[in-house]
Amino acid sequence: MEKNSKEIQKKLTTVKYNCADSSHLSVNQEICAKCKEKTCTFICPADVYIQDENTGQLVVQYENCLECGACKIACPKKNIEWRYPSAGCGVVFKNS
Amino acid sequence: MNIEYNADVIVVGGGPAGISAALEVARAGRKVVLLERSHYAGSKNMYGGAVYTHALKEVFQEDFDKISYERVINSHTWAFLSEDSSFELTYKNSSNNHAYAIKRFNLEKQLIELVKSKGVYFCPDTLVVDLVTNENRVIGVKTSIEEYLAPVVILADGVNSLLARKIGLRQDFKRHDFILSAKEVYKFDKKTIETKFNLKEDLSNGINKQYFGSDFGKLKGYKNLFMMSFLYTFKDSVALGVGVNLEDLSKNKLNISDVLDEVKKHPHIAPLIENGEMIEYSAHLIPEGGYKKVPALYSDGVIVAGDAAGFVNGVHFEGTNFALISGKLAGKAALHALEKEDFSASTLSVYRKYLENSFILKDLYSYRNIINNLYKRSNSLSVYYPNKIKEFFEIITSANCTSKSSQIRKFAYNFIFGRNPLDTIKDMFAFLKCALDVFFGK
Ligand SMILES: Cc1cc2nc3c(=O)[nH]c(=O)nc-3n(C[C@H](O)[C@H](O)[C@H](O)COP(=O)(O)OP(=O)(O)OC[C@H]3O[C@@H](n4cnc5c(N)ncnc54)[C@H](O)[C@@H]3O)c2cc1C
Numbered sequence A: 001m002e003k004n005s006k007e008i009q010k011k012l013t014t015v016k017y018n019c020a021d022s023s024h025l026s027v028n029q030e031i032c033a034k035c036k037e038k039t040c041t042f043i044c045p046a047d048v049y050i051q052d053e054n055t056g057q058l059v060v061q062y063e064n065c066l067e068c069g070a071c072k073i074a075c076p077k078k079n080i081e082w083r084y085p086s087a088g089c090g091v092v093f094k095n096s
Numbered sequence B: 001m002n003i004e005y006n007a008d009v010i011v012v013g014g015g016p017a018g019i020s021a022a023l024e025v026a027r028a029g030r031k032v033v034l035l036e037r038s039h040y041a042g043s044k045n046m047y048g049g050a051v052y053t054h055a056l057k058e059v060f061q062e063d064f065d066k067i068s069y070e071r072v073i074n075s076h077t078w079a080f081l082s083e084d085s086s087f088e089l090t091y092k093n094s095s096n097n098h099a100y101a102i103k104r105f106n107l108e109k110q111l112i113e114l115v116k117s118k119g120v121y122f123c124p125d126t127l128v129v130d131l132v133t134n135e136n137r138v139i140g141v142k143t144s145i146e147e148y149l150a151p152v153v154i155l156a157d158g159v160n161s162l163l164a165r166k167i168g169l170r171q172d173f174k175r176h177d178f179i180l181s182a183k184e185v186y187k188f189d190k191k192t193i194e195t196k197f198n199l200k201e202d203l204s205n206g207i208n209k210q211y212f213g214s215d216f217g218k219l220k221g222y223k224n225l226f227m228m229s230f231l232y233t234f235k236d237s238v239a240l241g242v243g244v245n246l247e248d249l250s251k252n253k254l255n256i257s258d259v260l261d262e263v264k265k266h267p268h269i270a271p272l273i274e275n276g277e278m279i280e281y282s283a284h285l286i287p288e289g290g291y292k293k294v295p296a297l298y299s300d301g302v303i304v305a306g307d308a309a310g311f312v313n314g315v316h317f318e319g320t321n322f323a324l325i326s327g328k329l330a331g332k333a334a335l336h337a338l339e340k341e342d343f344s345a346s347t348l349s350v351y352r353k354y355l356e357n358s359f360i361l362k363d364l365y366s367y368r369n370i371i372n373n374l375y376k377r378s379n380s381l382s383v384y385y386p387n388k389i390k391e392f393f394e395i396i397t398s399a400n401c402t403s404k405s406s407q408i409r410k411f412a413y414n415f416i417f418g419r420n421p422l423d424t425i426k427d428m429f430a431f432l433k434c435a436l437d438v439f440f441g442k
C-alpha cells in the first residue's frame, strides 16, 4: 500500500505544537545513503522523513514529529539520534 | 562525600505512574519533586481511552470522588471483522463503573492538582536529560538547566524511557516488542453520540469496542498483521484508533496512518464516525515485550515504574492501572529506603517484592507467553477466523433454500482442510496454552 502523504498532512493540521526551535532528530546522512530499507520514510505516522528526489538526501521535518519514538526503534541501522524536544516544546495533544 | 540533597525523592515523568509515586512519598511527609517535560502534563500522552477506577481509588483514596470524567465505560464489545461483515460480542453492565473515559490532557491536569494539594512540588517545562551519579549510585537528575539531587530517583518517563536505557537498566529496544498506534478523535454534539451509540444523557454509560481482523480494504493481502483496532466514546467525541506490531509495519512497509484509513472505511466502522469533525490525530507506542522484557527494576538510588518498565497488559488494554499501582509501590520502596537511610539496590529490592505480591508481576507472569503465542498465530486471528466466522453466520442467517446440514458439513470440512490442517492444530495448542497459562498463573 502506497503511503498517503497528503492524508497525513491533512491529519497533521489538527495537531497543535509549541515552539520548535531546533531539531531533536538527527541522522548520519552517509549511513542513510547506504540504507536500502529506508524504513523511516514509510514508518513515521507524521511523515517526518522524506527522501529528496533530486539530492537523494534525507530531509527531516522535525516540526511535525508526534514524539512516538517509532523511527528510532524501526531504523535498521540504529542511525536516528532521537531526543525529546526542548522543555515545554513539541507536540501538544489536547484531546487524546 | 557529603551530598547536599534538594529533595528526598525526585520523580521523572508526570504521567499516571509518576503522579502516583510522588503522591505516595508526599503522603508520608517527605519532600518530593515531580518533573515533567511538557508544559501541560498529559499533553504528550495518548491512550485508547479509559482509566481504571479501582487503581485510581487505591491511589487517590478520599479524593477519588473529585475526579471528573467524560463517560463511564461499561459496555465492552469484541468484534471480528471480515471484508463486509462483523461478528460482535458485547458485555454490558450499566451499573458498573470500572473505567472512566477521560482525555489525558484532562486526566493528568486533575491528578496533578490533587497531588499538589498534598504537598508534591510539581515542575512542568522541565526536561531531564541525564542522571547524576556518584560512585555508580544515582544521586539526582540533570535537567536542561540545572542539577537536582535526591537520594532516590523514580523513573516514570514512559514507553521511550531514555533514562532507564541510559543507565543500563533497560536493554536495547526491539521492533517486535512494540505496538505502534495511531488515533483520531471525532467531535459530535453530545446528543448525536447518545443517539448513535444508544447512551444515556447522564454520562453514566459509554462504549469501548475492540476489533480483530485485517482482511479488508487495501489491507487484504497482508497475511500476518498483528493488529487491533479500538473505539471509545467520550462526552461529545469518539476516539478511533489502531495498533499494529512495529515489526509487522516495518516488514510490510506499512504506515499506521494508512492502516487506520482502511479501518475507517470498513462498512461497520464508517457509520460510527460519519459526520464527525476530526479534531485530533495522534500516535504513540505501547510496550508489548511483557514479563520477559521487564528491565532491571531498580539499581543503587533509582527505581523504574509504569510504561518505562514495560508494565502493560496489551491483551486487555490495561496500562493506566499498572502505571498507577507500580508508581505507588515505587514510592513505597523509596520511603522504605529513606526510613533505613540506605539507598542501595539491595534495600530498593523491596520494590520487586511489592510488585510480585501485587497483580502487576502476577499478571505479567501469567500473560508472559500470550502476546507471543497470539503473535505467532496472527494470520489465524486477523484473517482466517474472521472469515470463517462470516462463512458460518452466512449459513445460519441466509435461509438460502439449501439444507443446513449439508452446508454445515461442508463448512466443517473446509474449516479443517481449507488450509494446512497443521495450522488448526497449532492454533489449538496456542490458544490452549494461553488459557492454561492464565488458569495456572500466579
Ligand atoms: C494506543 C494506546 C491505547 C491505550 N489504551 C489504554 C486504555 O484504554 N486504558 C489504559 O489503562 N491504558 C491504555 N494504554 C496504556 C497507558 O496509556 C499507559 O500504560 C500509561 O499511560 C503509562 O503511564 P506512565 O505514567 O508510565 O507513562 P506516560 O503516561 O507515558 O507518562 C510519561 C510522562 O513522562 C514525561 N517524560 C518522559 N521523559 C521525560 C524526561 N526526560 N523528563 C521529563 N519528563 C519526561 C512524558 O512527557 C510523560 O508525561 C494505552 C496506550 C496506548 C498507546
Ligand code: SF4
Residues within 6 Å of the ligand: A027, A031, A032, A033, A035, A036, A037, A038, A039, A040, A041, A049, A058, A074, A075, A076, A077, A078, A079, A080
Ligand atoms: S531507516 Fe535509518 S538508516 Fe535508513 S534512511 Fe532512515 S534513518 Fe537512514
Ligand code: SF4
Residues within 6 Å of the ligand: A025, A043, A044, A045, A046, A047, A048, A064, A065, A066, A067, A068, A069, A070, A071, A072, B283
Ligand atoms: S518519533 Fe514518531 S512522529 Fe516523530 S519522527 Fe519518529 S516516527 Fe515520526
